[in-house]
Amino acid sequence: MRIKGLLAAASLAIISATSVSAASFTFDFGGPSGNLGQSADFSDTTDSTSLTATAVNNALFRAPTIVRQGGALGVGAFFDDSQIDNFLGRDALVFDLKWARSLTSITLDDASRRDQWEIYASNDAAVLTCQGPGAFLCLTTNSDLLDTGSNDNAPVALDGDYRFLIATVPGEGLFGNDDYRVEGLAVSSVPVPAAGLLLGGALFGGVFAGRRKKA
Numbered sequence: 001m002r003i004k005g006l007l008a009a010a011s012l013a014i015i016s017a018t019s020v021s022a023a024s025f026t027f028d029f030g031g032p033s034g035n036l037g038q039s040a041d042f043s044d045t046t047d048s049t050s051l052t053a054t055a056v057n058n059a060l061f062r063a064p065t066i067v068r069q070g071g072a073l074g075v076g077a078f079f080d081d082s083q084i085d086n087f088l089g090r091d092a093l094v095f096d097l098k099w100a101r102s103l104t105s106i107t108l109d110d111a112s113r114r115d116q117w118e119i120y121a122s123n124d125a126a127v128l129t130c131q132g133p134g135a136f137l138c139l140t141t142n143s144d145l146l147d148t149g150s151n152d153n154a155p156v157a158l159d160g161d162y163r164f165l166i167a168t169v170p171g172e173g174l175f176g177n178d179d180y181r182v183e184g185l186a187v188s189s190v191p192v193p194a195a196g197l198l199l200g201g202a203l204f205g206g207v208f209a210g211r212r213k214k215a
Contacts, residue, residue, distance in 0.1 A: 022102060022188040022189050022190070022191050023048070023188060023189045024104070024186065024187075024188045025044040025045075025046075025048060025049050025101075025186070025187050025188065025189075026044055026045045026184065026185075026186050027042055027043075027044050027045070027051060027184055027185040027186070027187075028045055028183075028184050029042060029068065029071070029072055029073045029182060029183060029184060029185075030071035030072070030183070031068055031071070032068070033067075033068055033069045033070070034067070034068060035065050035066070035067055035076060036065065036066040036067070036068055036073075037065055037066065038054060038055050038063055038064060038065050038066070039052055039053065039054045039055070039066070040052070040053055040066050041053075049098070050098070051095050051096060051097050051098065051185075052095070052096040052098075053066055053073065053093055053094070053095050053096075054066075054093070054094045054096070054128065055075045055076070055077070055091070055092075055093060056075070056091065056092040056093070056094055056130060056131055056135050056139070056168075057075060057077040057089045057090065057091050057092075057131075057132075057135070058089055058090050058132060058133055058134070058135040058136055059077060059088060059089030059090075059132075060132060060133065061077065061088070061089065062077065063077075064076065064077040064089075064091065065077070066093070067082035069082055069181065070109065070110070070181070071109070071183060072109035072110065072181035072182055072183040073093060073181055073182045073183075074091075074093075074179075074180075074181040074182075075091035075092070075093060077089050077091060083110060083179035083180055083181050084117075084167055084168060084169060084179065084180055084181065084182070085169060085178060085179035085180075086169045086170070086171040086177075086178050086179075087177070087179070090135075090136055090168065090169065090171060091168065091169065092135070092136070092139060092166055092167060092168035093166070093167045093168075093182055094127055094128065094130075094139075094164060094165075094166050095164065095165040095166070095167075095185065096128065096163065096164055097162075097163050097164070097165065097187060098163070099163055100123060100161045100162060100163045100190055101161065101162070101163070101187040101188065101189065101190065102160070102161050102187060102188045102189070102190055103121060103146070103158035103159060103160055103161070103162060103165060103187055104157075104158060104186035104187055104188060105155040105156060105157050105158055105185075105186045106119060106155065106156050106158060106165065106167065106182060106184070106185050106186075107155045107156075107182070107183045107184040107185070107186075108154075108155075108156065108167075108180045108181070108182060108183065109180065109181040109182070109183040110179065110180050110181050114150065114177065114178075115150060115169075115177075115178045115179055115180050116148065116149065116150045116169060116170055116178045117147075117148065117149065117150070117156070117167065117168070117169060117178070117180060118145065118147075118148045118167075118168050118169060118170055119145075119146045119147040119148070119156060119158065119165070119166070119167055119168075120139065120140065120143035120144060120145055120146060120165075120166040120168070121143060121144055121146050121158070121160060121162035121164060121165050121166065122139075122142050122143035122144065122162060122163070122164045122166070123162055123163050123164065124142040124143070124164070125163075125164075126138065126142045127139055127142050127143060127164050127166065128164075130142075136168070139166055139168070143164070143166060144160070144162075146158055146159070146160065148170065155184075155186075161190050165185070167182050
């Protein structure tokens with residue numbers, strides 16, 4: 001019984017040692033205005049991690065690009081106003097966080113009470129291939145809808161562990177009036193206590209098996 005108690009204590013110590021507290025990361029997309037290309041990399045405010053943003057549009061006029069204006073990101077495609085909108089094509093920004101993160105919030109800019117948004121998230125890398133006609137069937141089929149609403153630039157609270165975050169608007173993208181930009185994003189790392197649990201269980205099982213063999 002004493003040996004079992006020691007083993008249990010050792011397992012708990014390993015679990016505690018290998019449990020990683022969640023680190024928080026904030027992305028501020030401010031900077032000089034301009035066209036950043038179809039994809040662009042951004043670092044968090046402490047240069048601890050990075051993400052890649054990709055512009056998506058379901059029209060055929062020209063390849064969409066990320067446009068930074070007023071310290072926030074939108075999508076430029078054809079004759080629109082460089083926001084995420086549904087005028088002459090439906091826009092989206094796909095954020096690749098590199099691996100699964102715990103989503104905290106996304107901050108919108110230039111959103112008024114009449115501007116609606118849709119925020120999706122996914123762990124399926126297929127979302128990176130969604131572009132042109134059929135792009136939004138591709139995006140929504142492989143994603144979970146986290147939030148849809150309309151408000152004045154308030155941070156939108158998010159939840160769940162995902163690698164990809166998608167900011168878009170509803171509608172088919174012809175003559176819609178919804179438009180906004182993405183100003184910032186907050187996420188945190190995913191704690192991994194399960195690794196310690198598995199290691200502790202393996203240690204306990206190995207020692208127990210060894211004692212039975214000697215007996």
